[in-house]
Amino acid sequence: MDLKIERTDALNDIYQDARSIRQAVFVGEQGINPQLEFDGTDGQATHYVVYVQNQPVATARATVTDHGVHIQRVATLAAFRHQGYAKNVLQAILDDERYVGQTRFYLGAQQTAVGLYQTLGFRQFGQPFMEVGIRHVNMVLNR
Template identity: 60%
Template sequence: MEIKLTDQLDQIYQDARTIRHHVFVEEQGIAETDEFDGTDSDAIHFVGYVNGEPVVTARTTVTKKGVHIQRVATEKAARHQAYAKQLLEYLLDQPMFEDAPMFYLGAQKTAIGFYQTLGFEKYGEPFEEVGIPHVNMRRTHSAADHHDR
């Protein structure tokens, strides 16, 4: 799989939008205005391509807390082939993030186990966003070092 990233609203970003529209708007029924909330221009978008086709995406923003990972999505036909895991491992290993105190995200409840395989742990109280149960998860760099051993 080839992974590309962008902080511009270019073709890579358009590919990310397409995946997110398919997964979050069409499949999960999230309102387009909630999914595309006007903050994409502040993010770095990662897209994984298989045979030139965009199949998986995620976006990140750097905050005071660390690197916020959002909008992780895999096209239905490409699921269960470890593309999201490959994309996130690539993202977590980016030199531009090496000084961040942690990576954090709001995981849909159905994805908690997936994020745990990448060294994330739950914290705080569960919450609901766009009608879907979520839980906050984080991974510190020390946890990442421990996880890789």
């Protein structure tokens, strides 16, 4: 299988691929308002895209904050789910040399995706909450 993961800090072609995946998954499938999904903060994040045979299939973004590395917008196109691509993109973020020395990775997971994050060592903290009409939980990985 021809799999590669690209990352970008610019709003370039790789970012446009990430955006198209998010548009399909979050806006198209889940009905999230595009203005909430594309909230104006993409320019501050590093975007990661998984390509299979040069087709973008999964994405996530990460931002360094005062609380650690904030992972967001993890999405896989419907036809490519349950093949490990979301885990691949998350592992790429965790292994990225730009985060050497970072000891805390955190995210707000959709309730249905908690198991995926647990396989990477994330643990749930706090109470579940609603965001964009979808039940989420806070998760953290300390290392």
